[in-house]
Amino acid sequence: MEKVACALTIAGTDPSGGAGIHADLKTFQELKSYGMSVITSVVAQNTTGVQALHHVPLEMIEQQLYSVISDMPVHAFKTGMIANIDMMKVIAKKIPSIAAPYVMDPVMVATSGDPLIEEQARDFLRKELLPLTALVTPNIPEAEFLIGRKVETTDDMKKAARSIVHDLGAGAALVKGGHLDGEAVDFLYDGTTIYSFSAKRINTKNTHGTGCTYSAAITAYLSQRLSLYEAVDKAKHFVTKAIKGAFPIGAGNGPTNHWAIREKGVFQ
Numbered sequence: 001m002e003k004v005a006c007a008l009t010i011a012g013t014d015p016s017g018g019a020g021i022h023a024d025l026k027t028f029q030e031l032k033s034y035g036m037s038v039i040t041s042v043v044a045q046n047t048t049g050v051q052a053l054h055h056v057p058l059e060m061i062e063q064q065l066y067s068v069i070s071d072m073p074v075h076a077f078k079t080g081m082i083a084n085i086d087m088m089k090v091i092a093k094k095i096p097s098i099a100a101p102y103v104m105d106p107v108m109v110a111t112s113g114d115p116l117i118e119e120q121a122r123d124f125l126r127k128e129l130l131p132l133t134a135l136v137t138p139n140i141p142e143a144e145f146l147i148g149r150k151v152e153t154t155d156d157m158k159k160a161a162r163s164i165v166h167d168l169g170a171g172a173a174l175v176k177g178g179h180l181d182g183e184a185v186d187f188l189y190d191g192t193t194i195y196s197f198s199a200k201r202i203n204t205k206n207t208h209g210t211g212c213t214y215s216a217a218i219t220a221y222l223s224q225r226l227s228l229y230e231a232v233d234k235a236k237h238f239v240t241k242a243i244k245g246a247f248p249i250g251a252g253n254g255p256t257n258h259w260a261i262r263e264k265g266v267f268q
């Protein structure tokens, strides 16, 4: 029988299709991993922000996890939006039974600035979920929260990546530089070596879903048994292409896009 790489995302939804579960599944599909999902929250949102949140009941999150894990192979998985401590507890309990690399996108606020997780849950995520990861992928504000100090330079980014691994117990850390000026440079620390991944900054406001797409691409490549370095390297190329191809649709920050055809006059 042929083997298929299977990737799972545990996250919230985005009916406008740019972020969350929707971005993750599109990315898995494009990168030729078989995509599966467990929904934590149904989020009414679009390119302008978050309009409403509905949290899936805990027993239903647990049931979805059971349905996937008891029947399907999982070769790598990621988490995105996990809104509160109770949800985190349910997920943390199941993680040890998934024998696959865990990529955490420590989602806290949307690009629009709307909060996606409860204030008190941030500490739980740092103390209880982070040590279970193979990789965590914070942006600058997320890294600042995790280590409790400012991250303003590339040197600070490298130090943050080291702290997240050595002081907080993550398997590896990828600190992303999208929120700084200049080159879009990210630093990966795997416990021994710092690697950098750099791309020319693209002048666009259409970055809705970049973090989701990037961590999903890493998860897809890990599910295909690439090394952590190779997975991040290929995912960086993928997300850069997706930002280049982002759409000026919607009134706010348009979604990233990797392949849909952009013809003059077709969009808006």
Ligand SMILES: Nc1ncnc2c1ncn2[C@@H]1O[C@H](COP(=O)(O)OP(=O)(O)O)[C@@H](O)[C@H]1O
Pocket: 138, 139, 140, 176, 177, 178, 179, 184, 185, 186, 199, 200, 201, 202, 203, 204, 207, 209, 210, 211, 212, 214, 236, 239, 240, 243
């Ligand atoms: N304008 C941009 N041009 C090119 N790459 C970017 C741009 N903005 C972000 N990136 C890259 O997109 C990825 C996501 O980064 P970042 O914006 O820092 O995280 P998040 O989307 O979670 O806030 C990183 O690889 C970052 O370097």
Ligand SMILES: Cc1ncc(COP(=O)(O)OP(=O)(O)O)c(N)n1
Pocket: 011, 012, 013, 014, 018, 019, 020, 021, 043, 045, 080, 081, 107, 109, 110, 111, 112, 116, 207, 208, 209, 210, 211, 212, 213
């Ligand atoms: C359900 C859900 N999960 C995550 C996000 C964050 O996406 P976005 O606002 O685009 O920020 P980055 O992916 O760029 O960090 C979301 N909006 N919704």
